[in-house]
Amino acid sequence: MRRAELPVAFSHGFSPHPKISYAGAAPTGAASEAEYLEISLTQERDADQVRAALDEALPPGLDVLEVVVAGSGALAERLEASEWRIALPDVDPAAATAAVEAFLARDEILVERMTKRGLRSFDCRAAVLRLTVASEPGSVETCAILQVVLRHGTPAVRPDDVLAGVLEVAALPVTGPALLTRLAQGPLIAATGTVDDPLARDRDATQATATGQVGPHQTHPAEGDAAAPTVP
Secondary structure, eight states: OTTTTTTBOOOSSSSSOOOOEEOOOOTTOOOSSEEEEEEESSSSOHHHHHHHHHHHOOOOOOOOOOOOOOOOSOOOGGEEEEEEEEEETTTTHHHHHHHHHHHTTOOOEEEEEEEETEEEESSSSSSEEEEEEEEEETSSSEEEEEEEEEOOOOOOOHHHHHHHEEEEEEEEOOSOOOEEEEEEEEEETTTTTEEETTTTTHHHHHHHHHOOOTTOOOHHHHOSBBBOEEEO
């Protein structure tokens, strides 16, 4: 933020901290193409200029794709589900398909994960809204691709939990580490099991304000702060 020269707002009290909120952060070791955060500023800034400044200040590989002015409501409440890609090197797609069918046939699959409070057992099946298998197009090496849509909840079911559940019900020969990539997160479209754009409401509100046709999503700066850009 300092390199980008953004006027970031700070909290009050004995130990002030920057008002930056990370919503639905990906687990350690996973790649992501859809991470979001909210930044509160003390002065208004053009969203495109904020995006350019942040993108230039970040190292290669960390790209700011879009910045919008935050509207009403918490961004975290819109992140209802995530779409993940699980790449399994050296796994035959046909074998993965059989394993996925066995997983989907179950109503409940218990897996275990070590947490800060110790080893925890929970159901990983209920959070899975959609699970399919694809192969890497044009790939010379054998690789199965699991595409999964997960509903956000408590406990938070991660893609590695889903893989553990698949291995619990089927003898899938996974010998190497899985490659996990989040492709999207946002509002859940329950009818199709897909994930919608969480910034669409803010984008529409900004456009409506610019044209003088302010709709129900009119933005309101926080008290003492300028409107907060939201960064994917």
